Amino acid sequence: MWFLVQTPHPWRGIRQRPHHLMAWFARRGHRIHWVQPRYLRWLVERRRDFLEARREEPLPGLTVQPVTLLNGERLPAVRRCNRSRLARALGAGSGGGEEAGPRILWLYNPHESHLADAVPHDLLVYDIMDEYRGFPWSPPRIAEEEAELLRRADLVFAGTHALHEAKRAMAGGRVECILSGVDRELFAAAGGHGKAEAAWRTSPAHQAIRRRARRLAGYAGMIDQRLDQSLLRAAARALPDWEFVLVGPTVGELARLRGDPRIHLHPPVRHEDLPWYYRAWDAALLPFVESELTRHINPTKMLEYGAAGTPIVARALPDVARFYADGAWLYREPEEFLAHLREIDLLPPDAPAPRQRAALQWAEERGWDRLADRMLAIVEEMLARRRPH
Template identity: 40%
Template sequence: MDHYSDTNAALICLSHLRWDFVFQRPQHLMIQAALTRRVYYVELPMFGDWDDHLDIRTVGGSVQVAVPYIRTGFDAAESQARTAALLAELAEREHLRDLTLWVYTPMELPVAAQLRPALTVYDCMDELANFRFAPPELRPREQQLFRQADLVFTGGHRLWEAKRGQHPHVYPFPSSVEKAHFAQARAGLNDPADQAPLGRPRLGFYGVIDERFDTALITELARCRPDWEFVLLGPVVKLEESELPRAANIHYLGMKSYAELPAYLAHWDVALMPFARNEATEFISPTKTPEYLAAGVPVVSTEIRDVVRPYGEQDLVRIANRADDFEAACEAALAERHQPESRERQARADAYLAGLSWSQTWAEMETLMNEARGRKAAKTEAADD
């Protein structure tokens, strides 16, 4: 860590997602942050019969993932206080003086109680309070975080519209993409062993399969089109077995690493975003939208606000809701595959994606963070006069 020793610049990220879960916004941004400062990605605690301690490992080049191990037998408030003590010890031991607190989950805000961050950022990537099994304390905790935060980022424009009146400095940052990674799908990668035996055409989805996934839509599509193979990659979360679509042409291949995704995409004919339209999806901005397009696969999505605008309005993604309309959109995508229109659509998609990258997103965020630091400094100076 010698290259940080002059400034002691550091960032502590409180996340509700484990680093090794689906690779998305938090991981991309923290890898960017770690290029110029020490980054500690704090996961939710593990509870058991052990003394309180932090387990720290390095991932993604230089991000340090910190997992609190907390002794069982305490209520939630006491467990969070014990985690807070561990983080305070870490900050003291590592001399984290110029500290940015980066928060994904308001529920974990109490674990930062003993820290004295120079800047607090709330990266609101989802409306977590709308998700299945969300704790009732989440909304009041978020209000507390709004009062404490110097800066709020949102994971999309629809979410920005909902949050912009709750804080004076809220900025939208929709999902970005690592284009070169997904463009590997266009380079003729080998078909993965668990996918290779499946027939064509293949219509694929990767991501978390939970209450945001339109199970009824996939069930109906699979029934109507037994000649299509549906490939579903990702963990099943919060859904009972009885809720999952089941048919001979629906294939659950499990969770895949970020590195593996291009090989699966390379052998899909259509990439799907079959999101249910409910409370949990009202504010989402799917990371997979630009990822699918960067892979060069035609995309069909249900009517999600941050997919319709800009991707649907620019005719980069086909939008449909009802099963018959969604089927027709998939048929159109399949029919276009070897036509000039397909190359023209992909060229427009590539032109749009040219302006997107996680490094660019982080650079714009850093500019706003520096402005926020300036505002705090000016306030402090005015108070001292």
């Protein structure tokens, strides 16, 4: 099969659901044509990226094609130009004939239903990761545009139970709830056995962190409006033995975090290096506010934290409470957050708590390989039903 993938996520950015799924599809022998937009203002501001952003094949069978778009999509002429460029870029990856196999148009942008008319395909899939109305940058008509894509898609994969419940009534085709997964082998490598243990103890991350604090709580991911800045500031004041490190790209106003000497903003690290950071922490955090956006997420980092064996303190968001209550310290109020960190401070260092053992089991059951194979089986089943008998 040929997967024609349109996503706003750059291949070399933070590894998210699309990256893991398409990498596994490629490993299973399918061809992936990944089209990622880059807007003209980025090229003006980052000329080196413009010169280097060429078509590449980071994995066997997976091609990444950047496509340059214009700003100002509210103007009809700009919108028509951008849509035409996206369609041409996606169409260029279809293999050039029926002998290449079925073409799966796989979309992540909720406002790209127009591609269904412009790109030849055998199956239209919408893999929904977030409640996009909750992002501050979402265009005004995002709800109407997503409703159109849901209506037209042959198959919708919802990455969270909350999204599945919210979107299935609007879908015109089949809807499946497929939660995100974890790279079990990568994150379990930090679990404290043999060479992995030695690598962790000698890693620069571990040594630098332990020079700063007796106890360290960490978060990895986008550092943006989802984080509860007031909670983190209050925890830094109330827990003198703890410091807090936030690893990842920063987006938006973060003045309350930058002003505290015991809250450290760390630049993004390679996905392959994250396990050693997790293992160096005494607690791994999901310190989100509750909002329209966060009420519909099922964070992949819960599985990554769990696979690394690090105690997890997380806000009891709907999907988090539904799927992870047995393996994490969940909170709804700031006092509970502080109490959980104090409890974790008293855990014996060499004996995993029952919650940690439960979190390790999540990872065993939710590897990306199993989830990707399940999704492929559903796609193949739908294609088989469409073939003439």
